[in-house]
Amino acid sequence: MVRISTRLAAFALALGLSGAAGAQEKLKVGFIYVGPVGDFGWSYQHDQGRKAIEAAFPGKVETSFIESVPEADSERAIEQLARTGHKLIFTTSFGYMEPTLKVAKKYPNVMFEHATGYKRDRNVATYSAKFHEGRYIIGKIAGRMTKTNTIGYVGAVPIPEVIAGINAFYLGAKSVNPDVKIKITWVNEWFNPGKESDAAKALMDQGADIITQHTDSPAPLQQAAARGKFAFGQASDMTRFAEKHILTSIIDDWAPYYVERTRAVLEGKWQSQDVFDGLAKGKVKMGPYVNMPDDVKRLAEETEKAIIAGTADPFLCPVVAQDGRTIECKGGNRLSDEQVVGMNYFVQGIEGTIPK
Amino acid sequence: MTPLFVLTPRPFVSPLRRVLTPVCALAAALAIGGVIVALLGRSPAAAFRVFLVEPLTDPWAAQEVLLKATPLVLIATGLLFCFRASRWNIGAEGQFLVGGLCGGGIAILTHGMTGAWILPAMMLAGACGGLAYAALPALLRVRFGISEILTSLMLVYVADLLLDYLVRGPWRDPKGFNFPQSVAFSDAALLHPLLEGGRLHAGMILALAAALAAALVFRRTLFGFAIAASGEAPRAANFAGFNEGRITILVFLISGALAGLAGVIEVAGQVGQLRPGFGQGLGFTAIIVAFLGRLSPLGAVLAALVIAVLLIGAESAQVSLKLPLDLARFFMGLLLICILLGESLERYRIRFRRAEKERPA
Numbered sequence: 205m206v207r208i209s210t211r212l213a214a215f216a217l218a219l220g221l222s223g224a225a226g227a228q229e230k231l232k233v234g235f236i237y238v239g240p241v242g243d244f245g246w247s248y249q250h251d252q253g254r255k256a257i258e259a260a261f262p263g264k265v266e267t268s269f270i271e272s273v274p275e276a277d278s279e280r281a282i283e284q285l286a287r288t289g290h291k292l293i294f295t296t297s298f299g300y301m302e303p304t305l306k307v308a309k310k311y312p313n314v315m316f317e318h319a320t321g322y323k324r325d326r327n328v329a330t331y332s333a334k335f336h337e338g339r340y341i342i343g344k345i346a347g348r349m350t351k352t353n354t355i356g357y358v359g360a361v362p363i364p365e366v367i368a369g370i371n372a373f374y375l376g377a378k379s380v381n382p383d384v385k386i387k388i389t390w391v392n393e394w395f396n397p398g399k400e401s402d403a404a405k406a407l408m409d410q411g412a413d414i415i416t417q418h419t420d421s422p423a424p425l426q427q428a429a430a431r432g433k434f435a436f437g438q439a440s441d442m443t444r445f446a447e448k449h450i451l452t453s454i455i456d457d458w459a460p461y462y463v464e465r466t467r468a469v470l471e472g473k474w475q476s477q478d479v480f481d482g483l484a485k486g487k488v489k490m491g492p493y494v495n496m497p498d499d500v501k502r503l504a505e506e507t508e509k510a511i512i513a514g515t516a517d518p519f520l521c522p523v524v525a526q527d528g529r530t531i532e533c534k535g536g537n538r539l540s541d542e543q544v545v546g547m548n549y550f551v552q553g554i555e556g557t558i559p560k
Numbered sequence: 561m562t563p564l565f566v567l568t569p570r571p572f573v574s575p576l577r578r579v580l581t582p583v584c585a586l587a588a589a590l591a592i593g594g595v596i597v598a599l600l601g602r603s604p605a606a607a608f609r610v611f612l613v614e615p616l617t618d619p620w621a622a623q624e625v626l627l628k629a630t631p632l633v634l635i636a637t638g639l640l641f642c643f644r645a646s647r648w649n650i651g652a653e654g655q656f657l658v659g660g661l662c663g664g665g666i667a668i669l670t671h672g673m674t675g676a677w678i679l680p681a682m683m684l685a686g687a688c689g690g691l692a693y694a695a696l697p698a699l700l701r702v703r704f705g706i707s708e709i710l711t712s713l714m715l716v717y718v719a720d721l722l723l724d725y726l727v728r729g730p731w732r733d734p735k736g737f738n739f740p741q742s743v744a745f746s747d748a749a750l751l752h753p754l755l756e757g758g759r760l761h762a763g764m765i766l767a768l769a770a771a772l773a774a775a776l777v778f779r780r781t782l783f784g785f786a787i788a789a790s791g792e793a794p795r796a797a798n799f800a801g802f803n804e805g806r807i808t809i810l811v812f813l814i815s816g817a818l819a820g821l822a823g824v825i826e827v828a829g830q831v832g833q834l835r836p837g838f839g840q841g842l843g844f845t846a847i848i849v850a851f852l853g854r855l856s857p858l859g860a861v862l863a864a865l866v867i868a869v870l871l872i873g874a875e876s877a878q879v880s881l882k883l884p885l886d887l888a889r890f891f892m893g894l895l896l897i898c899i900l901l902g903e904s905l906e907r908y909r910i911r912f913r914r915a916e917k918e919r920p921a
Contacts, residue, residue: 240885268879276831276838279759280624281875287620288879302744302832310757322737361836362728363739392724392836546737559728 231292231470233257234285235269236278238297239395245420245439246394246456247271250296250319252440253458260463264470275299279306286311292469294462295319297394298363304328315474317465320365322545324476331461334482335365336372336544338454338490339416340518341507342436343376345451345493346414347384348500349434350377356407357388358400358417358424362558366418368547372518373416374554380503387412390559397423404428404435414451425450434495441491452504453491460486480541484512519544524552567908577906585902589895596890602881610880611873611891621876623760625868627830631656631822632864633767635846636853637774638818641811643855644778646791649812651697651712652819653843654719655690659820660827661723662689664834667749667827668731668742678748682824690820691813693719698812702805708812716843727834742834751829763825770818771857778857787811819843852899870895 235254239247254267268290273281278300285293286307294317295304301321308316308328316328324330346355355377359366370388377384387410389403396419404415404424408431415428415435422445428435429446437443437453461479468474482488490508493501510516521533526549534540550558594604615621635652642649663686670678697711728740736743751761778784789797790807798804822842831838849867853859874888 234879268882270875270878271885273875274837274840276835277840279830280628280872283620284875284879298739299835299837306832361740364737559724 230264230266231261231466232288232290233265233267233466234288234290234293235267236273236281236285236293236295236297236300237269237271238273238275238299239420240272241269243395243420244422244442244445247296247420249440249456250294250458253462254294256459257462257466261466261470265466273300279303282307283310286314291315292466292474293317298365315469322478324478326476329465329476329478331479332365332545333456333487334480334544335454335456335488336368336518337482337511338488339369339373340376340511340516341490341504342416342452342454343373343378344380344507345496345500345504346373346416346436347377347379347381348503349451349496350381350384350414352411352413353381353383353385354411354413355384355386356404356410356412356415357386358403358407358415358419359388359390360394360419361392362390364545364547367550367558368544369418370554371547371551375518375551376507378553386554388554388556391419393419395420397421400424401427408433422446437491443491443494448495450491450494451496452493455489455491457487457489480545482511483508484514526550526552526554528552563913565910565912567904568911570907570909573906581902581906582899585898586895588902589891589898592894592898593891596887597883600883600887602883606881607877607883610877611888612869614876615869615872620758621872623755623758624872625865626764627760628868628871629861629864630763630767630829631826631842632846632849632867633861634763634770634822634825635819635843636849636860636864637767637770637857638815639846639850640774640778640855640857640860641787641814643850644791645787645807645811646794647698647701647808647811648709649694649697649712649815650709650847651694651715651843652815652846653839653841654712654716655693655816655819656823656826656843657716657719657723657839658693659686659690659823660838661719661726661823661834662686662820663824664742664745664827665731667745668834670749671743671746673746674748676748679751679828682749682828683821686824686827687817687821690823691817694812694816694819695809698809702808708808720839723834723838724836727836731834733833740836744833745828749828750832751825759830761825761829763829766821766825768861770821771861775857783810819846848896852896854903866895867892 237247241251270281292315296319298320304318320332321330391399400419400423404427417424422442425435425446429449439456441453493504517538519539523531597604597607663682666682697708700706701708731742733743786802849863852863870892877883
């Protein structure tokens with residue numbers, strides 16, 4: 205036993221020496237993705253952010269990722285990164301929250317960044333984006349573009365982020381078209397092109413002439429295009445999947461944030477924090493507004509500008525819940541970030557109930 | 561058209577051939593995989609080391625392999641009872657989920673309490689839950705002759721939705737911002753690691769004990785013989801006085817109880833809370849494990865280890881070699897095909913047809 209441990213020590217020493225012998229030790233940055241990097245949606249955009257880090261600090265950083273990591277079995281994958289010398293680790297799905305916190309306790313010198321979560325620690329920061337701002341804009345576009353007054357919404361999992369997105373979309377649509385109705389189908393997965401397609405088809409069969417989605421693959425958009433209906437891109441600019449039938453995309457741009465946080469670690473200034481921003485900071489961007497009349501395009505652009513300027517917001521008070529109660533206004537003239545992050549009710553006018 | 565070759569059964573399979581078959585299958589898979597890795601411009605030797613050697617030699621990775629294999633061994637061991645009797649329980653995933661739910665329910669009800677009885681109570685509840693859930697398809701088959709393949713599979717989706725309902729409704733963490741998950745279990749409801757710094761817990765011991773017990777039952781007991789007889793020659797088994805219905809129910813109960821136990825162990829040892837998707841398809845993977853292990857308990861243990869090694873190797877390969885996950889999945893599929901092909905070639909010989917005149921049949 206003693207001999208083994210001496211050998212291990214010698215080995216560790218050799219590793220340390222070889223590390224020191226290198227001109228400069230590279231900072232290793234690791235990523236955990238919930239889907240494949242080729243989903244062209246959520247995980248793809250996070251991977252674009254990873255590539256931006258490599259481009260921003262040539263020769264100073266090395267990045268790795270593990271893709272398609274199931275949320276319930278992610279602790280091992282996260283620890284795998286921590287124990288292989290990664291000093292900054294981004295875990296990019298809500299379900300990685302508890303495992304990230306557990307691994308962070310074991311590796312106090314490693315910095316963790318958890319996307320869309322709400323629990324932090326000394327070495328665990330959280331970050332998210334106000335995707336609902338983009339959904340408010342596409343809601344307005346859909347409200348103006350629909351002829352059947354019925355819009356199909358493919359939802360992934362009824363967590364608050366998705367609920368808030370549905371509410372923002374509906375409020376946007378209703379503000380320009382009081383007769384609009386939305387129909388929601390839950391896929392219960394983030395990435396499953398087959399089920400996403402089926403959901404989109406079912407919605408169109410029920411009369412929806414515009415499809416929007418909160419799932420990660422381009423499948424719903426493609427299904428809409430196949431039937432000559434309009435739809436929106438999700439997470440990345442999905443123009444290439446349906447050039448004639450895409451209206452715009454809500455684009456998640458994680459690159460500036462990832463570069464900024466990597467720089468903070470390189471400069472020794474990293475601290476745990478919580479960041480929740482959107483269009484104004486460029487974390488959420490809109491794709492080109494296409495395949496729509498000029499006045500609709502102008503409406504979309506004006507709404508985008510107003511949100512950036514802070515004069516418009518999907519959740520300006522009063523916000524009335526489905527059951528008729530008025531939600532308390534905790535963020536001045538709008539709902540507070542915390543209220544949006546924990547949203548678990550539909551707003552008045554949406555039919556159907558949240559799966560419970 | 562005459563086929564290019566025909567398969568004729570070998571009258572006798574030598575023990576040497578039985579040993580060499582899996583070895584050759586592995587060698588073939590490695591050779592093909594090595595060529596692909598080389599074509600991608602990476603070193604096949606490094607890939608071999610990361611994929612198959614390090615998960616077994618690195619102490620941390622080895623613990624993770626055992627941890628990953630634990631539920632697979634438990635579920636597959638239970639499935640052996642069914643499959644050996646030619647009863648097709650495809651719904652181990654559902655029994656696993658219900659087991660986890662029952663055990664997890666106790667953890668949630670006793671949240672904040674301490675006591676050494678909590679964990680055993682959870683295990684018992686989990687095993688009973690899985691058992692009861694497996695009784696449904698068994699009873700439906702015995703009573704009404706309904707195919708257990710369909711019912712057991714369909715009940716997986718029911719269990720999945722039940723889990724979904726509970727973690728979004730009554731069992732949702734009240735302080736969890738309405739996210740669909742239960743509270744994190746208290747210490748008394750968790751299976752703690754055996755070794756400092758690792759995650760391996762006592763579940764592995766239970767799994768090995770179950771596999772050993774199954775081996776004894778199959779070899780040494782009348783019940784084991786009844787299972788085999790009923791599976792291979794149901795009419796003969798009937799004549800011998802073994803009650804077909806009773807066997808169906810018993811093998812399903814055993815299978816369900818072990819799957820349920822695996823569910824609690826996964827929830828209490830690995831996940832630490834109830835949340836959608838904690839099944840991870842382990843109940844389905846265990847079917848592969850059972851067949852890969854040729855329906856023997858020892859084989860199932862080995863097969864579970866092989867699958868676990870490949871899964872963990874796939875994660876290391878992404879980090880240290882930057883190999884895509886798809887390649888790892890490709891290799892897993894390749895290995896399975898080679899093993900299945902090897903099994904066929906073990907029992908059958910290939911006869912190529914020459915251009916001889918075909919006699920009229």
